[in-house]
Amino acid sequence: MFNSNKKSMPINTDRIDTLVGKNTGIEGALTAEGTVRIDGKLKGDVTLSGNLVVGEEGSIKGNVKADSIMLSGIIEGNITVVSQLHLTPTSKLIGDIDAKNIIVDEGAIFHGNCKMAAAEAAVAKE
Template sequence: MFKKTNGVTPQGFDTLVGNNAHFDGSLKTSGLLRIDGVFNGDIEVDGDIVVGEDGKIVGNVKTSNIEISGLVEGNVTASNQLKISSTGKLFGDIEVSSFIVEEKGIFDGKCKMKKDVVKGMEVIKGNKAEQKAQ
């Protein structure tokens, strides 16, 4: 999901909401967005989002990938991966392709996994799979 150097997420962010920032409104952007302050409103990113340990989002989020180490209160749609770290908290419903929660991470909401094709098996509602005709 995110390229790492020595176990650290890269610092090449396209958009940053810093520790002392408090933002109210909606944001539409592309690239890598990092939230270390407070963001009240909806976010749509054609790219990835990192919510730092002190970061807080109150609103709905639509993105490719998101890594949460802080707090998100709202619904999240991630076309690829959503990861909640051990310090992360997510209160809201999610729609994702891949979902990871580290030990001590908190998720309170409903989860909908997007329909996907995996190694000749078609994943359908209810975690049932049917072998594709060959």
């Protein structure tokens, strides 16, 4: 769960469908398919059928839903992830997490609550 020996499923950053550059600021909801990379500032909810990469200078103020997320920047809002959330050493997350798998690297900052789908299923069986 927390930086275990399991291999992470990396997001393929060679194929980015949407890019928000570091000198770009967007206000409003973002809905997209495929891999989205945010190096700028986005204020609004993000809903993806695909993967999200938030670069070290990227920030999101809003709730985020995606298949997988690799966070190196800042998210202020709740996160729902179908597959995997990876918090890198430069990441800062202020909000709640609902995810199947979570990787937290040393140095990552997280303030909120966490609910893991796999753990919830195990508790329901008892």
